[in-house]
Amino acid sequence: MSHVAPNFRQASREAVLNAQVIAAVRKTADLLTEKRALAVADTPDFEALRDYGRVRKLEISGDLEKYAQLFTAHAEAAGAFVYRAKDAAAVARLAIKIAADNSAKTAVKGKSMTAEEVELNEALAAAGITITETDLGEFIIQLANEKPSHIMAPAIHRNRAQVAELFTEKLGTPPDLGTEALVAAARKYLRAKFLTADMGITGGNFVIADTGSLVLVSNEGNIRMAATLPRIMLAVVGIDKMITAVADLPNFLALLTRSAAGQTISSYVSTITGPRRDGEEEGPEQLHIILLDNGRSRIASGPYREILHCLHCGACISHCPVYRAVGGHAYEATYPGPMGSVLSPLISGLTVYADLPNACTLCGRCAEVCPIRVPLPDYLRGLRSDVNKPPLTMKVAAWGAGNPLLYRLGMTAMRRLLQKGSSGLMRPLLKEWLVCREAPEPQAGESFRAWWKTRIQVPRSDGK
Ligand code: SF4
Known part of the structure; x- marks a missing residue:
């Protein structure tokens, strides 16, 4: 994650004015939310x-370390290499070493x-390794030199016409192709990369402590190919992706796939336990799994676990x-949106x-919609x-508001201050409040409290 302090206020002011981006985001978000509602119903x-x-x-999350150790023991027993990385720099070091040890120069x-x-692409590119993104959305934004704008649909902000223009510029396809032709062009381009790549790199949707398995979920089949065709496979997975037992997997898949894209199950679910064994025709010769912490152990022991x-x-x-309203x-x-607004500050x-x-x-x-009730x-x-x-003024106000006599006097x-047209005096105190709110002067006449005392008492139904 970048540690240059971002400016959401400024960026969102500009983003709301980009009608194309907002229309594209809403179109796909509407589709995803409708499909989720149907699947959940x-x-x-x-x-x-x-x-x-x-x-x-x-x-x-109550004992991340115990499950990380269990997972490591089972994955290593199945023939995988498992590493622990405390931060982005550690992941980069490990990934570069794995590539160098195996003379890997290209990766899908x-x-x-x-x-x-952890900005893995940037780290590997700096070490001379060429990476090709194979998820269609990620492939599009890699060509456009952009970052994902949604964790599920990384190119949600781009419409078909823009993708067609991008493919013409970068891949030399005929102009204004339709969606199917664009997918076919990407498939043709990527197939050659799959067949020649030295290394496959993935994340992981789940890692299973009691079997040492890595679970990969996708709809395009690209992740299965990245995990199967190249001779070296590397998965970078947050330790928070742990589940205790393989028996839990169907339930977690049911929660994930319904919530993500309104599917009963994704098109491809791969459960990988160790590298290819003797006599097997598919799978990598080596399976490397990096378990990333990057603040997760700290978060697990805090109030936002x-x-x-x-x-x-x-x-x-x-x-x-x-x-x-603003896009990713x-x-x-x-990580954008609500989960990102919690996770990003906690990590960085x-x-x-x-x-x-x-x-x-x-x-x-x-x-309401979170499948795991975060x-x-x-x-x-x-x-x-x-x-x-809270500033001192708010602390004093809170103290005064808790005392009926002080509250009345205040x-x-x-x-009186506001009625006498002295609101100018109050403005410096209310500066932040007034950025997006108003503080109109009270109308002349009696106060609410005075009126309340004189109102007609209507007896309550319980007679009190
Ligand atoms: S916080 Fe809940 S709804 Fe949001 S991405 Fe995570 S699991 Fe899904």
């Missing part, structure tokens, strides 16, 4: 599944937000009214992403308090 036990998933994830890559988080339960389904993002790039972070620091907890209306839509609005409120330590004084 078709799953009678979905609420129970959500509870189950949360309980199982609480078990893991499946979509991985974890790799985006459940963000580590996130399945990266993207549902909260597609449903978020702020995301739908305005967040200037690897609140001073870097101070704006993001405020990029929220607290409408609660994200919590309490996103509560976390966003908590992070706001962490960022915006309100009377405030009312």
Whole structure:
């Protein structure tokens, strides 16, 4: 993740004016949210599944280290090489060494937000390794030299015409191709890369502690090819992707695929346990798995632990009214939307992403749709308090508001001040408040409290 402090306020002001981006984002987000609603309505036990998933994830986030060690023991017993990386620099060092040890110069890559988080492409490119993204959305943004704008649909901000123009410029395809022809052009280009790449790189949707397996979910088949065809395979996975047992996998898949794209199951689910064995025709000769921490152990021991339960389904993002108004790039972070507004500051620091907890209306839509019940609005409120330590004036106001006598005196004084046309005096105190709100002068006449005392008393139904 970049540590250059982003400016969401400025970026979002510009983003809302980009009608093409907003239209493209809403079109795909609408499709994803409609499909999710249908899939969830078709799953009678979905609420129970959500509870189950949360309980199982609480078990893991309560002892990440134990499950990471269990996973490592089982994966190594199956023939994989497992490494622990504490941060982005450690991932880069390990990945470059694995490539160098195997004389790997080219790599095909499946979509991985974890790799985006540690800027793996940039690190490998600097070491002379050519990486080709093979997920169609990632391939598009790689050609356009952009970052993903949605964790599930990285090129959500681009429409067909723009992709056609990009393919003509970069791949030499005829102008204004339709969607099917564009997919065929990408497939043809990528197939040659798959067949010649030295290394396959993926993330991981789940890693299973009791079997040492890596689980990869995709709809395009590209991740399975990246994990099968090249002789060396490298997976970079956050330790938070752990599940305890293979028996849990069907439930977690049900939660993930319904929430992500409204599917009962994705087109491809690969469960990889160790490299190719003697006599097997498919699979890499070597399987390397890097378990990334990058602050996750710290987060697990703090008040925002459940963000580590996130399945990266993207549902909260597609449903978020702020995301739908500004798109993903305005967040200037690897992870946009509600989950990103919690995760990005926790990983990189609140001073870097101070704006993001405020990029929220607290409408609660994200919590309604989160398959794993991450309490996103509560976390966003908590992070706001962490960022915006209340100024002295607000502390004094809070103290006064808690004392009925002081509250009455304060309100009377405030009312008089404002009624006397002295609101100018108050403005410096209310500077931040007035950025996006008004403080109209009170109307002449009696106060609300005075009126309340004189109102007609209507007896309550219970006679009190
Ligand atoms: S926080 Fe919940 S809804 Fe958002 S991406 Fe993660 S699992 Fe999906």
